[in-house]
Amino acid sequence: xxxxxxxxxxxxxxxxxxxxxxxxxxxxxxxxxxxxxxxxxxxxxxxxxxxxxxxxxxxxxxxxxxxxxxxxxxxxxxxxxxxxxxxxxxxxxxxxxxxxxxxxxxxxxxxxxxxxxxxxxxxxxxxxxxxxx
Numbered sequence: 001x002x003x004x005x006x007x008x009x010x011x012x013x014x015x016x017x018x019x020x021x022x023x024x025x026x027x028x029x030x031x032x033x034x035x036x037x038x039x040x041x042x043x044x045x046x047x048x049x050x051x052x053x054x055x056x057x058x059x060x061x062x063x064x065x066x067x068x069x070x071x072x073x074x075x076x077x078x079x080x081x082x083x084x085x086x087x088x089x090x091x092x093x094x095x096x097x098x099x100x101x102x103x104x105x106x107x108x109x110x111x112x113x114x115x116x117x118x119x120x121x122x123x124x125x126x127x128x129x130x131x132x133x
Contacts, residue, residue: 024057
């Protein structure tokens with residue numbers, strides 16, 4: 001017999017989850033097992049719970065990694081815009097324009113609910129020979 005077969009069943013299942021690289025399923029294993037013991041779920045529901053937890057964890061990790069690798073620029077709001085950097089902008093006028101735009105009613109389907117990037121608001125012209133991103 002192998003060492004794996006000599007271990008108690010719960011320990012074998014945990015070792016198998018580790019070998020399969022399923023850390024989230026391992027984390028929720030004990031709670032899922034208690035649900036079975038309390039007759040709150042069947043064995044197939046427990047398997048579904050373990051697999052769904054692992055899949056959700058992996059998908060979240062995949063998306064987080066993709067966002068980091070994409071190096072997306074952060075969106076800036078008017079509240080965080082440095083008006084001293086662009087002195088030709090009148091702060092009060094910009095805020096008044098933003099207030100009037102928000103009070104016009106529902107947005108068209110082409111506008112975004114995200115705030116405009118500061119560079120789009122600033123209207124700055126790139127240095128000679130430069131390109132706008």
